[in-house]
């Protein structure tokens with residue numbers, strides 16, 4: 001089975017509203033958005049292997065401290081991503097995918113709690129912009145949560 005690799009791993013508080021997320025920046029995004037903030041991660045042959053075993057170790061160490069696992073990319077290798085999502089769900093964690101695509105397969109969505117869609121257009125801005133093309137959805141309810149990203 002194809003494997004995903006990641007360039008960054010961190011605990012984040014803002015990317016998924018109301019959740020403490022363990023976030024992985026997956027190497028190899030093929031979309032090539034102009035002005036991408038993580039263009040250093042475009043090459044897929046770099047970083048650390050994001051195997052189920054590796055993820056299980058991280059979930060064990062963060063047990064009780066995180067509520068969600070966030071994948072920044074990885075949808076281009078759905079089987080590998082699905083295995084990681086299932087592991088996260090088995091640990092009773094919510095899951096989120098940030099993709100530059102406008103939609104992903106039902107097989108992925110079934111295993112996701114949250115989904116951010118839409119590529120980066122610098123003139124439209126990200127989720128904290130009122131003019132963004134990007135959409136953040138709670139897939140449990142179908143509710144769009146973009147308003148939670150707008151600074152008051």
Ligand code: SF4
Pocket residue numbers: 029030031032033036037038039073099100101119120
């Ligand atoms: S989808 Fe995201 S990671 Fe991929 S090129 Fe666009 S901004 Fe960069």
